Amino acid sequence: MPSETPNRDAVRIDLSGDWLLAAADNSHALTIALPGDVHSALQRAGIIADPYRGRNEADVQWVARKDWVLERTVVIDADDLNGGWYLNFESIDTVASVYVNDELVLQAENCFRRYRPDVSGAIVAGENRIRIVLHSAIAEGARRQAAQPFYVPYHDGNSPIANGNMLRKPQCHFGWDWNIAIAPLGIYGSLALCRLETARIEHVTTRQMWLDDGSVDLQVTVQLFAREPGIVPVHFMLDGVRERLDCAVGAGETRLTHVFTVQEPRRWWPAGSGDQAFSTLKVEVPGETVTRQIGFRTIELVTDKDEAGSRFAFRVNGREIFCRGANWIPADALMSRVTPESVEDLLRSAVDANMNMIRVWGGGFYEPDWFYDLCDRLGLLVWQDFMFACNLYPSTPDFLENVAAEVDYQVRRLSTHPSLALWCGDNELVGALTWFEESRRDRDRYLVSYDRLNRTVEAAMKQACPEAIWWPSSPSVGYLDFGDAWHADGAGDMHYWSVWHENKSFDNYRTVRPRFCSEFGFQSYTSMPVIRQFAEAHDLNIASPVMEAHQKNAGGNERIAGTMFRYFRFPKDFPSFVYLSQIQQGLAIRTAVDYWRSLKPHCMGTLYWQLNDTWPVASWSSLDYGGHWKAMHYMARRFFQPVAVAATPSADGREIAFSMVNDTAEPATVELQAFLVSLDGNRQRLLAAAGTCPADRASTLVTVAAKDIPPDTLLFWSFEASNGATGEGHYAHGTYKALDLVPSGLTIEAVPRPDGSFDVAVTAAGLALHVMIEADVEGRYSDNAFDLTAGETKSIRFTPRIALDAGASPRFSAYDLESCQGKG
Numbered sequence: 001m002p003s004e005t006p007n008r009d010a011v012r013i014d015l016s017g018d019w020l021l022a023a024a025d026n027s028h029a030l031t032i033a034l035p036g037d038v039h040s041a042l043q044r045a046g047i048i049a050d051p052y053r054g055r056n057e058a059d060v061q062w063v064a065r066k067d068w069v070l071e072r073t074v075v076i077d078a079d080d081l082n083g084g085w086y087l088n089f090e091s092i093d094t095v096a097s098v099y100v101n102d103e104l105v106l107q108a109e110n111c112f113r114r115y116r117p118d119v120s121g122a123i124v125a126g127e128n129r130i131r132i133v134l135h136s137a138i139a140e141g142a143r144r145q146a147a148q149p150f151y152v153p154y155h156d157g158n159s160p161i162a163n164g165n166m167l168r169k170p171q172c173h174f175g176w177d178w179n180i181a182i183a184p185l186g187i188y189g190s191l192a193l194c195r196l197e198t199a200r201i202e203h204v205t206t207r208q209m210w211l212d213d214g215s216v217d218l219q220v221t222v223q224l225f226a227r228e229p230g231i232v233p234v235h236f237m238l239d240g241v242r243e244r245l246d247c248a249v250g251a252g253e254t255r256l257t258h259v260f261t262v263q264e265p266r267r268w269w270p271a272g273s274g275d276q277a278f279s280t281l282k283v284e285v286p287g288e289t290v291t292r293q294i295g296f297r298t299i300e301l302v303t304d305k306d307e308a309g310s311r312f313a314f315r316v317n318g319r320e321i322f323c324r325g326a327n328w329i330p331a332d333a334l335m336s337r338v339t340p341e342s343v344e345d346l347l348r349s350a351v352d353a354n355m356n357m358i359r360v361w362g363g364g365f366y367e368p369d370w371f372y373d374l375c376d377r378l379g380l381l382v383w384q385d386f387m388f389a390c391n392l393y394p395s396t397p398d399f400l401e402n403v404a405a406e407v408d409y410q411v412r413r414l415s416t417h418p419s420l421a422l423w424c425g426d427n428e429l430v431g432a433l434t435w436f437e438e439s440r441r442d443r444d445r446y447l448v449s450y451d452r453l454n455r456t457v458e459a460a461m462k463q464a465c466p467e468a469i470w471w472p473s474s475p476s477v478g479y480l481d482f483g484d485a486w487h488a489d490g491a492g493d494m495h496y497w498s499v500w501h502e503n504k505s506f507d508n509y510r511t512v513r514p515r516f517c518s519e520f521g522f523q524s525y526t527s528m529p530v531i532r533q534f535a536e537a538h539d540l541n542i543a544s545p546v547m548e549a550h551q552k553n554a555g556g557n558e559r560i561a562g563t564m565f566r567y568f569r570f571p572k573d574f575p576s577f578v579y580l581s582q583i584q585q586g587l588a589i590r591t592a593v594d595y596w597r598s599l600k601p602h603c604m605g606t607l608y609w610q611l612n613d614t615w616p617v618a619s620w621s622s623l624d625y626g627g628h629w630k631a632m633h634y635m636a637r638r639f640f641q642p643v644a645v646a647a648t649p650s651a652d653g654r655e656i657a658f659s660m661v662n663d664t665a666e667p668a669t670v671e672l673q674a675f676l677v678s679l680d681g682n683r684q685r686l687l688a689a690a691g692t693c694p695a696d697r698a699s700t701l702v703t704v705a706a707k708d709i710p711p712d713t714l715l716f717w718s719f720e721a722s723n724g725a726t727g728e729g730h731y732a733h734g735t736y737k738a739l740d741l742v743p744s745g746l747t748i749e750a751v752p753r754p755d756g757s758f759d760v761a762v763t764a765a766g767l768a769l770h771v772m773i774e775a776d777v778e779g780r781y782s783d784n785a786f787d788l789t790a791g792e793t794k795s796i797r798f799t800p801r802i803a804l805d806a807g808a809s810p811r812f813s814a815y816d817l818e819s820c821q822g823k824g
Helices: 038-044 056-065 137-146 340-352 369-378 397-414 437-441 443-464 506-511 528-534 545-549 556-567 574-598 631-639
Strands: 012-014 017-023 029-034 068-076 084-093 096-100 103-108 126-134 186-196 200-210 216-226 230-238 241-249 252-262 279-285 288-294 299-302 313-316 319-321 323-328 357-360 381-385 420-424 517-519 605-608 643-649 655-662 668-678 683-693 697-705 713-721 726-731 747-752 758-763 768-775 779-781 786-788 793-800 812-815
Touching: 029 038, 029 186, 038 056, 056 137, 084 096, 084 103, 084 126, 126 186, 200 279, 200 288, 200 397, 216 230, 216 241, 216 279, 230 252, 241 252, 288 369, 323 381, 340 369, 357 605, 369 381, 369 397, 397 443, 437 443, 506 574, 528 574, 556 574, 574 605, 574 631, 574 643, 574 655, 574 697, 574 768, 574 812, 631 643, 643 668, 643 713, 643 726, 655 668, 655 683, 668 697, 683 697, 726 786, 747 812, 758 768, 768 793, 786 793
Parallel strands: 323 357, 323 605, 357 381, 381 420, 517 605
Antiparallel strands: 012 186, 017 029, 017 068, 068 126, 084 186, 096 103, 096 126, 200 216, 216 252, 230 241, 230 279, 279 288, 299 313, 313 319, 643 655, 655 697, 668 683, 668 713, 713 726, 747 758, 758 793, 768 786, 768 812, 779 793
16 A cells, blocks of 8 residues: 655645555455545546446446445654644545544545544554545445435436435436436545644634725634644734734634724625725634635625515625526536636636626535635626535434534635625425425425425524525525425526426517526537547437437437427538537527516526536536537627627517616616618618616617518627627527528638637628537637628637647638528
């Protein structure tokens, strides 16, 4: 087994690096790099194939059915034995027994808790063997289900691996309607063997007390842990101002608060509303320093009564912010593949698409500290779910005690982040009460059980951070309301899934008026470059076994195809099918966002499902696995502009209204040009209009009668706003399949630039709708999914993800609506 004197300082021995890994039944032995997961280690050793390729998922599911043993030794000098020693595990996934020199020192059972077991009595001078047994989550889930006083149902459509709801582990590890079902296990984050000096820091939390003169008192509370009484020098430093307090500590926990008064704080704002200003806070005890970036801001959730019911709006620094964004799921199905660089790319893509909020969904992880640091710096508000999703859960005393400890740790860990806007009790657990025969038959039993869990989460959150904003569930009408919130227009947040799950038309989005829509989505296929990573040429058929293995939503392929036939002509080949699926996905979400933003301030947020993927799969994401932008993400950058114009038909189809929306703090004047465009791409001016949209409001600029749009003609428009915003779009009065489109004559010319990017000029001889440029290498386009009329040229910039060799040039191709159609 690995045996060495590891990287160490006076009190901390880093345990990251190579460990021995073996199946408990001795069937496999290899090396694992920690932090990491077992599946990735097995793949690196050649024992299993890449789970993401082909249909390998089924071939690797045996891994999670075994127990796995991790071992290494650590050398401790005799001179270092004095003092208390403890292990520090940031995250153990999930049920584990930890031994030091064959003495059991920890029984872990929660992936979302930090564990710091005392090992002083087990440590000896010289070599010390650390052994971690990761128990099968599958076997442990079944054991715990059998021990329940009554059966606790789980959603088998989302979780083909049973009983994941028994464990405090990411629920999507057991599958989901977008995730691979392999129940990974491992150890994540930092891991170390530490010597306790007088005391260690358990948590640093802050509270901002804003005063009438505009100054703020920053209350900094440090939670210390000591084995025995003593005196600890504690240094507090804020932006160079350093204070020392000598703190008397007793055995166990001691809390110490220091207050900094900041006379003229620079405010932290969400992206697009102002700067992301920070102060640096440090707390030091001997041998340990904790650093936090502090953003001074106020935030409220406005739920005042109004004529429609109750509002649901976030007020930051006294100003209501319309939340534009998407839902976040884990960055990868396997934690070994997650890097800060790849996550930053995903989050920057969100900001680049004019988003200012993400929702960390309740079936994954509470993300690591650096994730929220990124959100702070990028100005992304975070709606944070607690990790419960789409199942029912136990409410036995041991389970609730475990949950309370999890909530206490996570809330204290994350409470200093200015990006963290709201804590939400769960995802769709109220709705789940109606999904199972058991809970429908005995609703009172399961409702009481849910209420116990929800109140446990709320109480633990409020104890850890009394000023934190609480929302009981998503979707929810409000506190202690267990009714249907899925279609509630009057109050709370809404999840609106009728268009996708009920196969309703895109127009159906305009039949609801949400106060805040925190989930809605429409699927597409992942992009061709990504498909080629997991499929062979003979698999390139929507109905092939490999493609169906990468579609986890029951009936998803049929729904994509059925919607396509509703609006479009049948695509000519597989790449065209993929392209068209992405276009219709973008059109669906744009239909919802355009209308709901036009209702502002009745509606104050739209977070579509979902931003990213965990592996290459057909899904609702706008970013492919790996971060490639789908068509919808380019569209989102346009429909999420802070100042935007959209064309919306009336309910009876007789009028098309051009709405203006202004999410800025100043009035915006909008100048609009509208055209009629024939199917051969020729423009005819229809109207010009100008108007001023008030700050933080939406209004109608001008209305066009549908009868003024002749058959076989589309309504095009472009606009310029006084704040510099520009945009364009088109409206088809009817379905695209009814249009006898003619070839657009697209041509592409690419010229290399000194910085390794390429200027790409795209020209159309006729009408080209929804043009998508694709290269044979991965990269980012300055724009895509755009329209061209006859004789029009659009110049875009393409930047390869990896620099090309000198003289090399990508091969570009183009899709548009006409060229992808099948013909006789």
